[in-house]
Amino acid sequence: MNYSNITKLPFSGRLAFIAAILFSFSFIGQASANDFTPAEQAAVDGHFEILAEQQAQSDQELESKLQAEFDEQVSDSEEEFMELTCEAHGYDFDSEISACTD
Numbered sequence: 001m002n003y004s005n006i007t008k009l010p011f012s013g014r015l016a017f018i019a020a021i022l023f024s025f026s027f028i029g030q031a032s033a034n035d036f037t038p039a040e041q042a043a044v045d046g047h048f049e050i051l052a053e054q055q056a057q058s059d060q061e062l063e064s065k066l067q068a069e070f071d072e073q074v075s076d077s078e079e080e081f082m083e084l085t086c087e088a089h090g091y092d093f094d095s096e097i098s099a100c101t102d
Contacts, residue, residue: 082099
């Protein structure tokens with residue numbers, strides 16, 4: 001392939017530096033935000049309060065669900081342990097009274 005017909009583009013370090021500075025200033029100017037008016041701040045605070053209430057409710061529901069699952073697993077494990085223990089000693093396990101019987 002013949003590359004002799006490709007023209008060289010002149011690179012100017014000074015022009016690239018100026019372009020980089022202009023590019024960075026365009027972002028810096030947009031990064032500063034105006035303060036909220038009192039009405040806007042009240043609306044934002046109201047929304048954050050609603051979000052906090054919803055999060056607290058969601059956390060409570062999740063905690064209740066996890067506690068119920070844990071309690072069920074503990075109960076199942078206790079019953080399994082008692083069945084194995086009673087069987088190892090030649091007894092039967094009665095789940096109604098949670099004890100070994102003859």
